[in-house]
Amino acid sequence: MTWLRDHFVDVLSLAGQHAYLAGVPLVLGLLIALPLGWLASRNKVLYPFLIMGTGLLYTIPSLALFIMLPLLLPFKILDPNNVLVAMTIYTVALLVRTVADGLGAVPDAVNQSATAMGYKRLRRFMSVELPLAVPVISAGLRVAAVSNVSIVSVATLIGVSQLGSLFTDGFSRAFLDPIIVGVVACVLLALLFDVAILLVTRLVTPWQRAGSPAA
Amino acid sequence: MIRFDAVSKQFPDGTKAVDELTLEAPTGKITVLVGPSGCGKTTSLRMINRMITPTDGRIWIDDQDTAEMDEAQLRRGIGYVIQHAGLFPHRTIVANIATVPMLLGWGRRKAESRALELLERVGLPASYAKRYPAQLSGGQQQRVGVARALAADPPIMLMDEPFSAVDPIVREQLQDEFLRLQGDLGKTIVFVTHDIEEAIKLGDQIAVLRGSGNLAQLSDPAQLLAHPVDDFVADFVGKDRGYRALSFQQSPQFPLSRESSVPLGATPEQAAAAARDGWVLVLDADRRPLGWIEPDRITAPVRSEMLARGGTVATAGGPLRNALDAALSSPSRRGVIVDDQGALLGTVRAYEVLAEIEERARPELDEADLERAGLRPVEETPE
Numbered sequence: 126m127t128w129l130r131d132h133f134v135d136v137l138s139l140a141g142q143h144a145y146l147a148g149v150p151l152v153l154g155l156l157i158a159l160p161l162g163w164l165a166s167r168n169k170v171l172y173p174f175l176i177m178g179t180g181l182l183y184t185i186p187s188l189a190l191f192i193m194l195p196l197l198l199p200f201k202i203l204d205p206n207n208v209l210v211a212m213t214i215y216t217v218a219l220l221v222r223t224v225a226d227g228l229g230a231v232p233d234a235v236n237q238s239a240t241a242m243g244y245k246r247l248r249r250f251m252s253v254e255l256p257l258a259v260p261v262i263s264a265g266l267r268v269a270a271v272s273n274v275s276i277v278s279v280a281t282l283i284g285v286s287q288l289g290s291l292f293t294d295g296f297s298r299a300f301l302d303p304i305i306v307g308v309v310a311c312v313l314l315a316l317l318f319d320v321a322i323l324l325v326t327r328l329v330t331p332w333q334r335a336g337s338p339a340a
Numbered sequence: 341m342i343r344f345d346a347v348s349k350q351f352p353d354g355t356k357a358v359d360e361l362t363l364e365a366p367t368g369k370i371t372v373l374v375g376p377s378g379c380g381k382t383t384s385l386r387m388i389n390r391m392i393t394p395t396d397g398r399i400w401i402d403d404q405d406t407a408e409m410d411e412a413q414l415r416r417g418i419g420y421v422i423q424h425a426g427l428f429p430h431r432t433i434v435a436n437i438a439t440v441p442m443l444l445g446w447g448r449r450k451a452e453s454r455a456l457e458l459l460e461r462v463g464l465p466a467s468y469a470k471r472y473p474a475q476l477s478g479g480q481q482q483r484v485g486v487a488r489a490l491a492a493d494p495p496i497m498l499m500d501e502p503f504s505a506v507d508p509i510v511r512e513q514l515q516d517e518f519l520r521l522q523g524d525l526g527k528t529i530v531f532v533t534h535d536i537e538e539a540i541k542l543g544d545q546i547a548v549l550r551g552s553g554n555l556a557q558l559s560d561p562a563q564l565l566a567h568p569v570d571d572f573v574a575d576f577v578g579k580d581r582g583y584r585a586l587s588f589q590q591s592p593q594f595p596l597s598r599e600s601s602v603p604l605g606a607t608p609e610q611a612a613a614a615a616r617d618g619w620v621l622v623l624d625a626d627r628r629p630l631g632w633i634e635p636d637r638i639t640a641p642v643r644s645e646m647l648a649r650g651g652t653v654a655t656a657g658g659p660l661r662n663a664l665d666a667a668l669s670s671p672s673r674r675g676v677i678v679d680d681q682g683a684l685l686g687t688v689r690a691y692e693v694l695a696e697i698e699e700r701a702r703p704e705l706d707e708a709d710l711e712r713a714g715l716r717p718v719e720e721t722p723e
């Protein structure tokens with residue numbers, strides 16, 4: 126593995142790029158999925174349309190999306206923003222259902238008593254419903270994070286470099302080292318995202334670890 | 341005062357949950373809405389804080405039409421307690437209780453010190469403050485629910501079957517403490533239950549509803565037991581009405597029989613010397629009755645395990661029901677009467693209690709009921 130030693134800095138910068146392309150859409154996607162999921166959870170008529178509609182987005186092949194977006198958006202063909210938008214779309218596709226189900230699982234009695242105590246709608250959402258939906262949303266976010274890390278590598282084919290570039294590089298030269306390094310780096314990155322999400326979740330849900338009634 | 345003025349609620353699916361309900365819940369009193377499941381109790385309750393909007397009629401709080409009040413403002417002035425407490429699972433107990441004060445902008449310190457004060461008030465140790473609801477038993481959660489509803493000291497409390505989901509022993513404790521609390525606080529309370537016993541125990545005024553929020557009878561508990569207006573109410577109120585009504589009649593100063601007694605550790609001879617008709621009462625050091633014993637049947641000094649404990653004890657001046665029960669349940673047939681500290685005063689026989697009951701007039705029908713039933717008032721009999 127002298128290859129890795131020689132190219133360590135390059136690999137690190139590709140990994141940084143990869144994390145950026147997979148991570149930022151995770152946050153943007155969550156922000157978009159929250160209101161959509163909220164709408165779906167509150168409106169029985171809209172629910173199937175929103176869930177189906179956003180779910181279908183995930184079935185668009187990534188390469189097709191990467192190629193189509195520059196035609197629809199004001200970005201140039203090699204612009205990484207295309208990738209950010211595409212990954213945000215995938216994140217939304219995965220998270221709307223999660224958010225809707227997480228909010229839907231908040232016990233009715235809790236919502237009722239929040240309303241009865243005089244919470245207005247937005248405040249109730251922010252300080253009661255959303256915190257209680259965190260465990261479910263976080264589970265969805267972990268899936269989306271892994272999915273993003275994996276899909277982003279396809280972006281090499283439209284000229285946006287990240288860890289996926291190592292695969293094309295190794296492939297074109299029939300040289301295994303960059304491919305192995307790329308795969309391992311992707312796995313590590315996915316793990317890193319996973320641990321980060323888990324940690325934040327633990328931090329904001331201390332109540333989840335409280336035990337049953339002390340005898 | 342909360343006043344329902346011909347209030348109706350029809351749900352979009354056509355269900356008529358409440359039909360022209362007219363009712364007044366007086367200030368500082370507990371009004372219980374009771375009736376079979378699905379008769380519109382919850383719907384009626386929720387129309388007060390506008391969780392449900394009436395299709396017709398008005399609800400007044402004092403002389404304000406609730407429909408014209410700001411919704412959130414209205415609700416923050418009304419405590420609300422529901423069956424499974426509905427605590428926020430993600431907030432500590434102290435944060436749960438502090439909810440409404442925080443919404444009202446009291447600031448964290450003031451809200452939390454108020455919450456701690458209420459925690460103690462509802463009988464929970466301060467060490468529970470930092471726990472989460474899942475760490476409390478059902479009964480404890482319900483206490484927190486009550487504390488949370490009281491936090492901002494609202495003049496009105498709405499309670500929807502708050503004690504129904506806990507086991508009978510805990511329920512009884514919660515009811516007793518609730519009455520004690522209400523004795524101090526004097527809130528205007530509307531309390532919903534399907535349990536007529538609970539209604540009779542807690543209500544200053546009871547509204548019996550039949551289907552569709554139809555008010556079958558509105559009376560105080562004694563009147564409800566003595567004069568159910570029709571078969572529906574009579575059936576709903578249930579059996580043993582005559583006996584249960586004695587709960588609402590105070591005992592007089594009975595002419596008590598002196599009862600000689602022995603302490604634990606008395607010899608069979610001492611016990612036999614003190615016995616009357618084969619039984620003697622055993623007291624503790626503070627003269628509180630422990631149980632009865634038959635001296636003839638013991639061969640060793642009196643021990644706690646030897647006592648017959650079936651007898652109940654009645655407090656002097658308490659309800660006639662307790663005095664009668666003390667006599668009926670006593671193995672010696674002598675009903676034990678104690679003072680407020682629980683110390684023995686004397687005994688009374690069932691026939692003496694019954695004689696007193698026979699002396700008493702039954703509660704008279706209300707004038708409106710007399711008229712409806714086509715009866716004329718009982719004439720005052722000259723002495």
Ligand SMILES: Nc1ncnc2c1ncn2[C@@H]1O[C@H](COP(=O)(O)OP(=O)(O)O)[C@@H](O)[C@H]1O
Pocket residue numbers: 351352353355356357375376377378379380381382383384
């Ligand atoms: N949101 C609703 N939509 C349609 N029907 C309802 C709704 N809420 C309650 N009901 C119906 O209204 C009636 C009264 O309900 P409720 O007030 O909850 O009764 P209770 O509390 O006395 O058991 C029942 O027949 C119930 O099924």
Ligand SMILES: [Mg+2]
Pocket residue numbers: 381382383
């Ligand atoms: Mg109900």
